Amino acid sequence: MNSSLQNFKESPVNKDIKQNKLSHSLLLISPDNYALENYAKYLVMSLMCLGIDKPCGECSECKKILHGNNVDVLYYPQKDAKSLNSAEISDLIDNAFSAPYEADKKIFVIRNANGIDASMQNKLLKTLEEPPHNTYFILLATMDNNILPTIKSRCRIVRVPAISLDEIKQELIHKGVDEGTAKLALKYCDNNCDLALKYATNPNFAQNVAMVEDLLKNFRKSWQMLDYSAKLYKLNENFEDIIEIFLSVCSRAVALLCGKKIDDNVARNVAENFSVDALVNLVKGCNTLIEKRKRNCNYNSIVDSFLFMILEVRHKWPI
Numbered sequence: 001m002n003s004s005l006q007n008f009k010e011s012p013v014n015k016d017i018k019q020n021k022l023s024h025s026l027l028l029i030s031p032d033n034y035a036l037e038n039y040a041k042y043l044v045m046s047l048m049c050l051g052i053d054k055p056c057g058e059c060s061e062c063k064k065i066l067h068g069n070n071v072d073v074l075y076y077p078q079k080d081a082k083s084l085n086s087a088e089i090s091d092l093i094d095n096a097f098s099a100p101y102e103a104d105k106k107i108f109v110i111r112n113a114n115g116i117d118a119s120m121q122n123k124l125l126k127t128l129e130e131p132p133h134n135t136y137f138i139l140l141a142t143m144d145n146n147i148l149p150t151i152k153s154r155c156r157i158v159r160v161p162a163i164s165l166d167e168i169k170q171e172l173i174h175k176g177v178d179e180g181t182a183k184l185a186l187k188y189c190d191n192n193c194d195l196a197l198k199y200a201t202n203p204n205f206a207q208n209v210a211m212v213e214d215l216l217k218n219f220r221k222s223w224q225m226l227d228y229s230a231k232l233y234k235l236n237e238n239f240e241d242i243i244e245i246f247l248s249v250c251s252r253a254v255a256l257l258c259g260k261k262i263d264d265n266v267a268r269n270v271a272e273n274f275s276v277d278a279l280v281n282l283v284k285g286c287n288t289l290i291e292k293r294k295r296n297c298n299y300n301s302i303v304d305s306f307l308f309m310i311l312e313v314r315h316k317w318p319i
């Protein structure tokens with residue numbers, strides 16, 4: 001049994017399922033979509049399971065869910081690409097008031113809940129407030145800041161635990177990732193399986209890591225700006241990944257400087273060359289750049305700001 005299933009079996013949520021007193025509306029939160037989907041799968045299995053050690057994974061109901069063919073478990077949207085629109089919310093609400101087909105309950109898993117706009121959330125709220133008999137709503141969110149307080153107050157909020165690195169590694173190998181790439185992806189994924197999969201399946205991942213390591217180690221003087229900006233201008237498609245990897249190293253360097261024991265040579269080198277204040281300001285600045293990037297600001301000017309910021313923090317908050 002993998003560790004996430006073991007953890008779920010021992011969780012307060014599963015205890016409440018066994019005692020038949022689970023809230024009918026739940027909001028699951030994790031930055032890792034893989035962890036969310038995985039937890040929702042165990043939750044749905046446990047609610048439907050006919051066995052004693054729920055979720056048993058062996059009974060007919062568990063097997064149907066594992067094979068994605070339980071007609072009383074509905075996913076909105078079916079693929080996790082985007083958030084629900086008005087027509088889909090109406091369909092969901094209508095569906096919630098019809099009886100289950102086979103089981104004695106119906107479960108709705110609502111993906112990307114934090115992407116649903118406020119008026120659509122209000123539309124959903126009424127159903128969450130007075131859920132139809134034996135109907136469960138499981139909302140998945142990668143962050144909770146877009147979820148209406150009224151929705152949150154109707155739901156039991158579950159902070160989904162991160163997937164262990166061992167389990168993420170198994171998943172990467174299962175997806176055909178080679179050992180070397182898996183090892184590198186694990187180093188930069190911050191226990192986020194979705195991120196690890198994204199990194200490990202990007203052919204430019206090793207090159208992006210090398211770029212970040214080079215920047216943090218060797219970029220120190222303004223006369224180097226031209227050289228580094230020329231390199232980064234060519235990496236437009238990879239900029240999000242580069243910034244995420246950069247943030248991951250900076251965060252670990254901060255943790256090292258705060259006394260945490262981390263076995264990571266790159267982060268240690270950064271911790272020796274930047275002060276805590278410099279790193280904290282770098283992280284803040286990178287988050288602003290990510291926002292600018294989302295708003296389609298000019299790429300070259302984002303690169304210039306990024307490089308200037310690295311020089312500036314070294315100067316403003318020296319060691």
Ligand SMILES: [Zn+2]
Nearest residue numbers: 049056059062
């Ligand atoms: Zn079962």
